[in-house]
Amino acid sequence: MLEFTKIQGNGNDFIVIDNREGSMTSPDLSRLAASICERRQSVGADGLLVVEMSERENFTMRLFNNDGSEGEMCGNGARCIARYAWEKKIAGEKMSFETLAGPIHGVVTAPFVELDMGETNLSQGFWGQSLKVEGETFPFVYLVVGVPHCVLFVDNLEDFSHDSLRDIGRTVRYDTHRFPKGTNVNFVQRSGERTLKVVTYERGVEDLTLSCGTGSTASAIAASIVWEMAAPIQVQNPGGDNWVTVSFNETRSICKTYLTGKTVMIAEGRLYDEALPKDIE
Numbered sequence: 553m554l555e556f557t558k559i560q561g562n563g564n565d566f567i568v569i570d571n572r573e574g575s576m577t578s579p580d581l582s583r584l585a586a587s588i589c590e591r592r593q594s595v596g597a598d599g600l601l602v603v604e605m606s607e608r609e610n611f612t613m614r615l616f617n618n619d620g621s622e623g624e625m626c627g628n629g630a631r632c633i634a635r636y637a638w639e640k641k642i643a644g645e646k647m648s649f650e651t652l653a654g655p656i657h658g659v660v661t662a663p664f665v666e667l668d669m670g671e672t673n674l675s676q677g678f679w680g681q682s683l684k685v686e687g688e689t690f691p692f693v694y695l696v697v698g699v700p701h702c703v704l705f706v707d708n709l710e711d712f713s714h715d716s717l718r719d720i721g722r723t724v725r726y727d728t729h730r731f732p733k734g735t736n737v738n739f740v741q742r743s744g745e746r747t748l749k750v751v752t753y754e755r756g757v758e759d760l761t762l763s764c765g766t767g768s769t770a771s772a773i774a775a776s777i778v779w780e781m782a783a784p785i786q787v788q789n790p791g792g793d794n795w796v797t798v799s800f801n802e803t804r805s806i807c808k809t810y811l812t813g814k815t816v817m818i819a820e821g822r823l824y825d826e827a828l829p830k831d832i833e
């Protein structure tokens with residue numbers, strides 16, 4: 553039986569397993585993610601987070617989306633795995649861990665976790681462009697915050713139904729002419745002097761999720777440049793709020809961000825062998 557923990561950050565939910573002994577290979581983990589994350593058929597989650605050994609930091613975080621693809625980084629997932637590592641005494645309240653997008657530093661003040669999200673190179677983004685989907689024109693910004701993010705600016709999220717946000721998100725996500733690696737898609741409305749409402753379509757989940765940490769960060773970076781919004785920026789997601797602090801270097805070509813939000817430890821469990829994919833046993 554496979555031991556797991558379920559944790560959520562603003563309704564972005566994850567199954568966490570400890571693979572520090574290295575018993576599962578990457579193909580095993582990808583198949584496990586696609587199976588264990590399937591809602592109704594198994595435990596169900598947006599993604600599988602895996603703790604592995606690291607020579608440089610306290611541990612390594614790997615994220616497999618619920619379609620089995622591996623993502624380079626996951627903001628809410630990183631907050632959840634930091635909480636897990638602290639709860640399981642894998643690391644102290646201040647920790648650092650490796651990701652495919654570089655090292656992340658975190659501070660756990662349960663139930664909140666603050667992450668130093670590192671630097672984002674703004675000159676590698678797209679600025680001042682717009683795109684047209686289903687008859688609507690959206691000004692947008694494209695940025696890589698560990699994973700690719702398109703930030704679409706909207707006047708009022710309530711003008712769009714859930715299904716139309718999902719359909720527009722899916723069209724933009726697969727616009728590989730503009731975004732060769734595909735992209736996560738954030739619909740962003742300014743809701744106050746320092747507040748944003750954000751709904752995200754996630755690559756790898758292939759649906760709207762209740763929150764996305766890197767999406768909250770990309771949206772806050774875009775808002776702090778396009779709308780000159782001052783930090784900390786409160787990002788209101790359908791599943792809860794993230795707070796993002798953004799600061800720039802002198803030439804404003806690089807920005808540094810911190811992401812804070814709540815985590816909830818949901819359950820500990822053991823997956824029966826019959827629920828494991830056939831070739832992992």
Ligand SMILES: N[C@@H](CCC[C@H](N)C(=O)O)C(=O)O
Nearest residue numbers: 623626627628699764765766
């Ligand atoms: N939910 C995440 C992002 C996860 C990765 C993403 N779906 C991708 O592979 O591009 C977050 O909180 O940042």
